[in-house]
Amino acid sequence: MIRKTRAKGTWLVATVLAVGSLFATALPAHAETGVSSSEIKLGITLPLTGAASPGYNKIGNAMNAYFKYVNDNGGVYGRKITLIQKNDEYSPQLSIAKTNELILKDKVFALVGPLGTANYTSVHKSVGLAKRGVPSLFLNTGFSGFANKKSYPSSFMILPSYAMEAKIIAKFLKENHAGKKLGIVYQNDEFGIDGMGAFKAAGTKFDVTVAYTSGTQSAATAQTWVSQLAAGGAQVVVFFGVTSATAPLLAVAAAAKYAPQWILGSVGADPLTLRALGVPLAVLNGAQTPAGNPSPNDTSDEYVKQFQEINAKYNTGTAFDDYVLQGMNIGLMTVQGLRAAGSNPTRKKLISAMETKGSTFASVAYSPLGYSKTSNVGHTGYYMAVMDASGDRKPFGGKVTLYSTDSGSGQVVVSTFKRPAMPAKGLPSNS
Amino acid sequence: MRNFKFKRSLTLIAVTSLLSITIVSIPTVAQAAPACDGKSPVQSCVGATSDGAPYSMMVPANFNGTVYLWSHGYRPNIPVPAGIPGYGGYTVTNTPEPGPSAAVIGALLAKGYAVMGSGFARQGWNANSAIKTNVELIGTYKKQFPKTTKVISWGNSLGGFQSQYLAEKHPELISSAGALCLSSDALAISDTAADALWLIKTFFDPTIKGGNYSAGAAGYAEAMGDLVKVFTVIGHFQAAIAANPTAPAWPATSKVPDALKAVPSRSALVLTALLTGVPMQSAHFDSTSAPAGIPAASALSFQLAINPALAALENVANAAALATFQIYDLELQTGGVWYDNTATDWAARVADERFIWASALSGESATNALLGYLAAVPKAKANPDARAKVSGLGTHTGISKVPTVLYTGVADPILGASQQQSIIDKHDAYLAQQWPANREAAVKKRAVNNLLPLWGIPAEKYTKFTAAGSPDTTVAATPGTNHCNFTTKQYTAIAELLAYAADNGKHLSGGALLTKIRKAGNMTYDRGYVAPKMKN
Numbered sequence: 008m009i010r011k012t013r014a015k016g017t018w019l020v021a022t023v024l025a026v027g028s029l030f031a032t033a034l035p036a037h038a039e040t041g042v043s044s045s046e047i048k049l050g051i052t053l054p055l056t057g058a059a060s061p062g063y064n065k066i067g068n069a070m071n072a073y074f075k076y077v078n079d080n081g082g083v084y085g086r087k088i089t090l091i092q093k094n095d096e097y098s099p100q101l102s103i104a105k106t107n108e109l110i111l112k113d114k115v116f117a118l119v120g121p122l123g124t125a126n127y128t129s130v131h132k133s134v135g136l137a138k139r140g141v142p143s144l145f146l147n148t149g150f151s152g153f154a155n156k157k158s159y160p161s162s163f164m165i166l167p168s169y170a171m172e173a174k175i176i177a178k179f180l181k182e183n184h185a186g187k188k189l190g191i192v193y194q195n196d197e198f199g200i201d202g203m204g205a206f207k208a209a210g211t212k213f214d215v216t217v218a219y220t221s222g223t224q225s226a227a228t229a230q231t232w233v234s235q236l237a238a239g240g241a242q243v244v245v246f247f248g249v250t251s252a253t254a255p256l257l258a259v260a261a262a263a264k265y266a267p268q269w270i271l272g273s274v275g276a277d278p279l280t281l282r283a284l285g286v287p288l289a290v291l292n293g294a295q296t297p298a299g300n301p302s303p304n305d306t307s308d309e310y311v312k313q314f315q316e317i318n319a320k321y322n323t324g325t326a327f328d329d330y331v332l333q334g335m336n337i338g339l340m341t342v343q344g345l346r347a348a349g350s351n352p353t354r355k356k357l358i359s360a361m362e363t364k365g366s367t368f369a370s371v372a373y374s375p376l377g378y379s380k381t382s383n384v385g386h387t388g389y390y391m392a393v394m395d396a397s398g399d400r401k402p403f404g405g406k407v408t409l410y411s412t413d414s415g416s417g418q419v420v421v422s423t424f425k426r427p428a429m430p431a432k433g434l435p436s437n438s
Numbered sequence: 439m440r441n442f443k444f445k446r447s448l449t450l451i452a453v454t455s456l457l458s459i460t461i462v463s464i465p466t467v468a469q470a471a472p473a474c475d476g477k478s479p480v481q482s483c484v485g486a487t488s489d490g491a492p493y494s495m496m497v498p499a500n501f502n503g504t505v506y507l508w509s510h511g512y513r514p515n516i517p518v519p520a521g522i523p524g525y526g527g528y529t530v531t532n533t534p535e536p537g538p539s540a541a542v543i544g545a546l547l548a549k550g551y552a553v554m555g556s557g558f559a560r561q562g563w564n565a566n567s568a569i570k571t572n573v574e575l576i577g578t579y580k581k582q583f584p585k586t587t588k589v590i591s592w593g594n595s596l597g598g599f600q601s602q603y604l605a606e607k608h609p610e611l612i613s614s615a616g617a618l619c620l621s622s623d624a625l626a627i628s629d630t631a632a633d634a635l636w637l638i639k640t641f642f643d644p645t646i647k648g649g650n651y652s653a654g655a656a657g658y659a660e661a662m663g664d665l666v667k668v669f670t671v672i673g674h675f676q677a678a679i680a681a682n683p684t685a686p687a688w689p690a691t692s693k694v695p696d697a698l699k700a701v702p703s704r705s706a707l708v709l710t711a712l713l714t715g716v717p718m719q720s721a722h723f724d725s726t727s728a729p730a731g732i733p734a735a736s737a738l739s740f741q742l743a744i745n746p747a748l749a750a751l752e753n754v755a756n757a758a759a760l761a762t763f764q765i766y767d768l769e770l771q772t773g774g775v776w777y778d779n780t781a782t783d784w785a786a787r788v789a790d791e792r793f794i795w796a797s798a799l800s801g802e803s804a805t806n807a808l809l810g811y812l813a814a815v816p817k818a819k820a821n822p823d824a825r826a827k828v829s830g831l832g833t834h835t836g837i838s839k840v841p842t843v844l845y846t847g848v849a850d851p852i853l854g855a856s857q858q859q860s861i862i863d864k865h866d867a868y869l870a871q872q873w874p875a876n877r878e879a880a881v882k883k884r885a886v887n888n889l890l891p892l893w894g895i896p897a898e899k900y901t902k903f904t905a906a907g908s909p910d911t912t913v914a915a916t917p918g919t920n921h922c923n924f925t926t927k928q929y930t931a932i933a934e935l936l937a938y939a940a941d942n943g944k945h946l947s948g949g950a951l952l953t954k955i956r957k958a959g960n961m962t963y964d965r966g967y968v969a970p971k972m973k974n
Contacts, residue, residue: 057734057737057741058734058737059738096726096741097738097741098725098726098741098742099794099795100719100724100746101726101898104726105898111964124793125797128790132790133970135966135967135968138966139966195800195801195802195803195804196796196801196802197793197802199802200802218801219801220796220797220801220804221742221796221797222738222739222741222743222797223684223743224735225733225735226735
């Protein structure tokens with residue numbers, strides 16, 4: 008049952024006064040939805056089960072593990088973070104229902120990391136996030152439309168946009184695969200359209216173009232993709248879709264002994280998940296991919312090392328991969344956002360903090376963050392990487408060359424941005 | 439994706455379910471005073487207003503001074519030949535309807551309230567004449583029962599329109615109003631329905647006439663012929679989706695180019711629903727569920743593509759059927775073709791939804807192809823005079839001048855959420871305009887927000903499947919779906935809220951309100967909820 012949402016806010020003050028303990032009164036009394044003297048409630052919708060869930064279903068638990076770590080180390084200004092995960096099965100209709108539950112029933116303070124482009128589009132439209140003033144941080148989608156501050160005033164991206172990614176791949180194709188027959192398989196919605204628009208603007212011409220409808224990915228449909236690609240003689244194939252589609256594509260291609268140079272979009276390129284879905288290691292070997300974060304196996308990276316330690320203790324038994332890394336990093340950025348909102352956080356303060364301080368947050372990704380009062384763009388770049396025979400991912404050319412750009416007509420440039428250091432012990436102290 | 443079988447035809451709103459629940463003798467001429475049987479504990483009175491509309495009154499011996507005036511919903515103004523799904527065998531009737539059901543009426547009478555209702559002088563779209571009838575009926579009742587202190591107006595569907603209209607135009611006659619699953623303005627609701635029919639005609643069967651019906655018996659035959667064709671298309675989809683859920687065949691009657699037929703026909707059906715503005719949850723299809731035990735990839739496909747197509751099928755069927763009656767009726771009333779889509783920007787109507795329902799629409803390319811076809815085909819053009827006359831057949835201001843309760847299921851097939859939202863939007867705009875004006879005039883008391891909007895929201899998942907994995911449409915429509923699909927508990931709760939408002943001049947609020955609606959079940963109060971706007 009959905010109830011009236013306006014918080015009266017007086018009950019908490021009364022409770023604190025009634026308890027009267029030294030500890031309780033030392034905490035700031037508070038009157039914002041989802042924030043009590045001892046807790047901040049956050050929510051996320053994502054596919055925890057179903058065909059689209061592999062990989063994605065790790066993100067929430069990874070965030071939760073990081074929050075538990077922070078909670079065990081004093082929380083955020085004394086408040087512990089509670090993350091409520093809701094399974095939307097990748098269905099937009101369920102995303103709406105589950106988000107309504109989070110906001111109206113669970114009364115979360117903010118959404119963090121909601122996943123899926125169609126899912127978030129439908130949620131934003133149907134739940135009225137902007138009208139309700141609910142902050143929605145670090146969207147797990149790269150649709151460039153979400154960067155529209157006017158339409159999405161309380162939403163903040165984290166991934167570079169699909170348009171940025173396509174522009175960077177376009178540059179890579181031009182510099183490294185010139186003269187070869189190009190093919191592309193893309194998800195035929197705003198995910199793929201975002202990328203295709205950018206490829207077109209960059210002048211990339213594909214000899215074979217295969218569009219698939221989200222939700223139809225399977226071994227049978229992948230067979231038709233591979234047939235078209237092979238018939239067209241595509242030597243380099245860009246894949247712009249989700250992991251549950253990458254897997255059948257690569258597996259079917261391997262079975263058909265069709266072996267082009269694969270360039271896998273960042274969303275569907277986690278080696279561990281692909282292997283778990285049956286993609287032979289040999290097929291992944293040599294596949295190229297844009298990447299925003301270091302390899303999850305790179306323990307020389309201070310972020311990766313810290314997150315791996317947290318994962319081992321608070322997310323026991325979960326293999327550390329790109330999705331876990333992404334979830335941990337969203338946790339890290341969320342804590343910075345909450346801290347930046349101050350000791351008496353409100354939704355308005357959190358949004359303001361994201362706009363004024365968000366671009367300075369520590370993040371595992373190499374590229375700059377674009378948050379400002381006029382922008383809710385997250386990270387802004389990628390480096391190109393290559394998968395090796397062990398299933399790991401290494402920078403193309405042996406070192407990270409970061410490319411940064413925008414979602415529009417801006418140039419793709421090599422970035423000299425220096426990533427902020429990981430906060431000591433992975434615990435932010437910003438304000 | 440394997441195929442499946444339906445256990446029975448998809449749900450259609452049965453006209454018979456909207457008809458009278460209290461059969462009384464019907465006077466055929468106006469009577470100066472009602473004829474009452476003088477019985478106790480409940481006295482029944484019948485009569486007819488000056489326009490010949492029969493009415494019925496039921497008054498308990500312990501009448502407490504408050505009477506509920508019920509306005510019934512839409513009834514076609516033409517008979518429907520037997521054999522047409524949902525509607526076949528319907529005959530036009532103006533049987534009075536003093537309440538939504540015998541159980542609700544009984545509950546009100548037991549508490550000392552009286553009830554009354556008219557059968558109205560004409561059926562079909564009768565907003566203007568029904569208002570006159572109701573105004574006269576209120577006067578007749580008060581004269582017959584001078585103890586009357588309060589009149590509460592309520593009604594559903596087209597009756598909801600009439601109740602809202604009384605709250606706007608005749609606050610001096612009523613103390614509170616309930617507009618349930620209400621129809622919005624004559625032109626808006628008619629356009630919504632007609633859009634559905636035009637899209638079915640355009641995509642699936644261009645022999646559907648869809649308007650410009652001939653005079654006399656020939657026109658009636660044409661309209662009924664259209665109704666048959668609509669259900670033939672619907673029946674085709676039911677069979678075709680069952681046989682091949684992923685790529686159901688296009689109807690043989692479709693004349694879209696062969697290239698367009700590469701797009702799954704179910705996607706054209708989904709687009710029809712989205713362009714019309716009917717919800718994507720229906721009586722039996724939640725647009726989220728999949729049968730248990732099928733491979734994950736097939737389950738995802740069913741969730742994102744097949745289930746939404748079936749939801750669209752159920753809801754579009756209802757919208758298109760209503761359109762057939764409404765187009766015929768309004769052409770008779772206005773003397774010409776009134777439906778017009780020459781200025782309709784179909785693509786703009788799905789600017790957001792095309793992404794949300796991308797899988798069901800088979801992706802961007804398919805959506806563009808379907809929209810491109812709609813942009814290229816000839817449009818429906820109206821006679822401007824006829825269209826203007828439709829506008830004159832009833833329009834809401836949204837400014838309720840007595841406390842008014844609104845209630846609808848958000849997945850009502852055609853009337854409901856967006857129409858209720860239009861009333862809320864108009865009322866909010868009025869308040870926004872009034873409050874500064876009040877301040878300037880040093881008026882201490884703000885303009886009152888008289889609306890109490892309530893919503894029936896379907897469960898997240900409610901599609902049922904048989905053991906064989908086929909959708910089971912034999913189960914009752916889930917709450918929050920279907921047209922005016924309310925329980926006795928819900929009607930009774932609405933009646934109690936209206937009584938409170940009538941007695942106190944304002945709505946019940948706070949915990950008492952929340953408790954009451956919680957006990958009614960599937961009734962939500964959320965000021966932050968905003969239903970999708972109408973598409974026209």
